Every structure is written in structure tokens, then in C-alpha cells.
Amino acid sequence: VVDAKTATIEFKDVSFKYINGKPIFNNLTLTIPAGKKIGIVGGSGSGKSTLVRLLFRFFEPQSGHIFINGQNIRDLDLASLRKAIAIVPQDCVLFHDTIFHNLHYGDLSKPHDEVYTASKMAELHDSVQTWPKAYETQVGERGLKLSGGEKQRVAIARAILKDSPIIVFDEATSSLDSLTEHAILQALKAATVGRTSICIAHRLSTVADADEILVLENGSISEKGTHKDL
Ligand code: ATP
Numbered sequence: 328v329v330d331a332k333t334a335t336i337e338f339k340d341v342s343f344k345y346i347n348g349k350p351i352f353n354n355l356t357l358t359i360p361a362g363k364k365i366g367i368v369g370g371s372g373s374g375k376s377t378l379v380r381l382l383f384r385f386f387e388p389q390s391g392h393i394f395i396n397g398q399n400i401r402d403l404d405l406a407s408l409r410k411a412i413a414i415v416p417q418d419c420v421l422f423h424d425t426i427f428h429n430l431h432y433g434d435l436s437k438p439h440d441e442v443y444t445a446s447k448m449a450e451l452h453d454s455v456q457t458w459p460k461a462y463e464t465q466v467g468e469r470g471l472k473l474s475g476g477e478k479q480r481v482a483i484a485r486a487i488l489k490d491s492p493i494i495v496f497d498e499a500t501s502s503l504d505s506l507t508e509h510a511i512l513q514a515l516k517a518a519t520v521g522r523t524s525i526c527i528a529h530r531l532s533t534v535a536d537a538d539e540i541l542v543l544e545n546g547s548i549s550e551k552g553t554h555k556d557l
């Protein structure tokens with residue numbers, strides 16, 4: 328799986344609920360063909376982030392199976408599964424370290440110029456250049472806190488660096504101004520090229536360029552189609 332350049336993802340009859348929680352998925356079935364970009368929209372609490380947690384095996388479904396390139400993820404070595412997926416989470420956690428190290432973390436074998444390239448692709452570089460210490464700025468230093476949009480762009484840059492066959496983007500809940508949203512969409516476009524991509528969004532317009540959009544409602548897919556269809 329890790330060595331595969333492309334990956335097809337399948338959820339087959341997946342049912343899931345958290346311990347003591349209400350059912351989140353009821354026989355959810357979906358296929359994401361290799362290299363395609365799928366948008367997922369649905370109300371708050373509909374299970375969008377849960378879908379990602381199942382794919383990453385933070386939780387296991389009570390029934391049904393998830394496959395990557397036909398292999399049940401349950402049978403995969405956890406480290407290689409997670410190596411195959413880059414996640415841009417809703418709330419990205421940064422370390423008390425420099426911006427450079429925050430970007431570079433996880434794969435210190437990457438040459439430094441790749442870090443800058445990823446930062447540029449993620450629409451982050453220009454913002455960083457306006458800070459007095461640029462990439463040497465400590466996150467947290469002198470109250471420097473990144474905005475939600477900047478943090479998500481750090482996460483996108485990390486995902487670009489990870490160079491995995493699968494990328495998952497979970498749009499931040501905080502409302503972003505339209506300039507920031509535009510930057511994130513541009514960054515996302517760069518990050519998803521050629522990869523099997525799952526883009527979770529709050530609005531259909533955010534995933535207008537997806538090959539297919541799935542609407543998640545009451546534990547399964549209530550509608551699917553292109554942006555034009557929906
Ligand atoms: P949002 O758009 O607000 O991010 P979401 O579609 O991503 O929502 P999930 O985070 O997948 O929603 O959560 C689905 C449901 O599961 C919610 O009702 C949530 O409260 C519940 N839930 C999430 N995590 C847990 C957990 N660890 N234990 C129990 N219930 C949980």
C-alpha cells in the first residue's frame with residue numbers, strides 16, 4: 328500500500344457508533360477511485376470526521392470493511408497504513424518550535440528546499456516572509472499565534488511534503504474570511520493533484536471541482552453527483 332503511487336478506497340457496508348453513542352453509519356458503502364477527488368458535505372455531527380478516523384484506524388467499525396487497493400485495512404500494518412494517508416485535520420496541532428520545524432517534522436530526510444516549495448504551494452510562504460524572523464519564528468513566541476487559516480495551510484504544506492497516495496482534507500469549522508478561504512482552496516488544489524483525495528467541506532461550493540460529491544445524512548449517503556448535479 329505504501330509503495331503504491333495510487334490508491335482506491337472502498338467502504339463496504341460499514342456500520343459504526345462510538346461507545347455509548349448513537350449510530351453514526353448504517354451500512355455505509357462508497358468507492359473512491361484511484362486519483363479521484365471526492366467531496367464530502369453534511370451537517371455538523373453527520374460523521375464526516377468520523378469517516379476519516381475509521382480510514383486512519385483510530386476506531387474500528389462494528390461491522391463492514393474498509394479496503395485500500397483491495398486490501399482490508401484491518402490486515403495492514405498500522406504504520407504503513409498511516410504512511411499512505413496525509414491528513415489535514417480540522418484543528419491542526421503545532422509544536423512549540425519554529426515554523427520551519429513545524430513544516431519539516433515527520434520527515435527530516437526531506438531537503439530544505441522542498442520545505443520551502445511545499446510552503447509556497449500551500450500559499451503560506453508569502454505570509455511567513457512578512458514575519459521578522461520568517462521561518463525561524465517560534466510558534467507561540469511573543470504571543471505569535473497562527474490564525475486558523477494559517478494553521479490549516481501549515482497542515483496542507485505538511486501533506487504536500489508527505490507525498491502519500493491519499494490525502495484527506497477536513498475543513499476547519501471556524502469561519503474563514505474569503506481571502507483566506509481562497510488561499511486554502513488554491514493550496515488544496517496543489518496538494519491534491521494526482522492523489523486520491525477526500526475533501527470534507529461545509530459548503531458545496533468549496534468542493535465544486537471534485538469529481539464527485541457525497542452528501543452524508545443520517546448515517547449514509549443521501550445524495551451524490553457533481554457540483555452541477557447537486
Ligand atoms: P463537524 O462538521 O462539526 O466537524 P462531523 O460531521 O465531522 O461534524 P463527527 O466529528 O464525525 O462529525 O461526529 C459525529 C458524531 O459523533 C457527533 O454527534 C459527535 O458528537 C460524536 N462523536 C465524535 N467523536 C466522538 C467520540 N470520541 N465519542 C463519542 N461520540 C463522538
Ligand code: MG
Nearest residue numbers: 375376377417
Ligand atoms: Mg468534523
